[in-house]
Amino acid sequence: MLAELLAGSLQDAHQRREVISTAAVERAALKREPTLDVAAIFAPRERVHIIAEVKRASPSRGELAAIQDPADLAAAYERGGASAVSVLTEQRRFRGSLDDLDAVRARVRVPVLRKEFIGEEYQLLEARAHGADLALLIAAALDQKTFERLAEFTRQLGMTPLLEAHSKDEVLRCLDAGEGFVGVNARDLTTFTLHPERFGELQSLIPRGTIRVAESAVATPADVRNYRDSGADAVLIGEALVTKHDPTATLESFLNA
Numbered sequence: 001m002l003a004e005l006l007a008g009s010l011q012d013a014h015q016r017r018e019v020i021s022t023a024a025v026e027r028a029a030l031k032r033e034p035t036l037d038v039a040a041i042f043a044p045r046e047r048v049h050i051i052a053e054v055k056r057a058s059p060s061r062g063e064l065a066a067i068q069d070p071a072d073l074a075a076a077y078e079r080g081g082a083s084a085v086s087v088l089t090e091q092r093r094f095r096g097s098l099d100d101l102d103a104v105r106a107r108v109r110v111p112v113l114r115k116e117f118i119g120e121e122y123q124l125l126e127a128r129a130h131g132a133d134l135a136l137l138i139a140a141a142l143d144q145k146t147f148e149r150l151a152e153f154t155r156q157l158g159m160t161p162l163l164e165a166h167s168k169d170e171v172l173r174c175l176d177a178g179e180g181f182v183g184v185n186a187r188d189l190t191t192f193t194l195h196p197e198r199f200g201e202l203q204s205l206i207p208r209g210t211i212r213v214a215e216s217a218v219a220t221p222a223d224v225r226n227y228r229d230s231g232a233d234a235v236l237i238g239e240a241l242v243t244k245h246d247p248t249a250t251l252e253s254f255l256n257a
């Protein structure tokens with residue numbers, strides 16, 4: 001499944017590259033205002049940080065929310081106190097787009113994460129050209145050499161990689177990939193089963209000073225508190241926010257957990 005998602009994302013990127021060359025997207029990336037100081041924004045440790053996600057659908061959960069106006073949703077997240085906004089740009093199964101990323105970037109002042117199945121530099125150039133401050137890199141989807149090369153390229157573009165792991169072995173691979181946030185995704189992207197305990201089991205491998213992100217499986221404020229109590233600096237939340245009538249109030253309730 002993960003290989004299929006990556007192959008689809010790459011195919012879509014290759015199609016865009018026919019229209020916008022690598023040189024052109026690189027020019028656009030270099031013309032962009034510099035990235036925000038993500039490390040400074042996530043530095044305060046007195047409270048948990050929330051990365052709030054704009055996600056219409058997912059292969060595991062199907063349709064979640066129509067989200068006519070992703071910028072409005074992102075603004076609601078920002079009002080609720082989100083430290084960053086994650087935007088799914090994968091179009092086939094998550095029904096996102098780079099237009100969503102543009103719309104969100106234009107509206108909010110907080111850092112923005114491009115959530116995509118990234119396997120080539122072109123996609124990172126796009127992320128920067130469309131204003132992303134952070135880009136997701138999934139250890140399970142990439143061989144170590146590619147993973148490290150893309151992490152380095154992300155940093156060269158001024159962005160922060162969110163290095164995603166599901167297992168001890170993958171956490172160690174993330175640490176080898178150098179500076180970045182390290183996320184433990186409770187959702188196993190090969191079977192789609194949820195393992196909320198995974199973050200707590202793996203977080204001690206991640207050195208202090210590295211932002212530890214607990215990803216997925218938050219439904220209630222108690223879930224945020226559990227992640228926080230087991231050492232999360234930040235929690236990445238999608239479904240529980242996009243399916244609520246009042247995302248600002250929901251986000252506040254998570255922040256106050």
Ligand SMILES: O=P(O)(O)OC[C@@H](O)[C@@H](O)c1c[nH]c2ccccc12
Nearest residue numbers: 185215216217218236237238239240
């Ligand atoms: O909707 P949830 O369960 O709150 O999950 C959010 C986020 O962690 C999830 O969307 C995610 C984490 N890693 C990913 C990699 C690809 C696609 C999606 C994801």
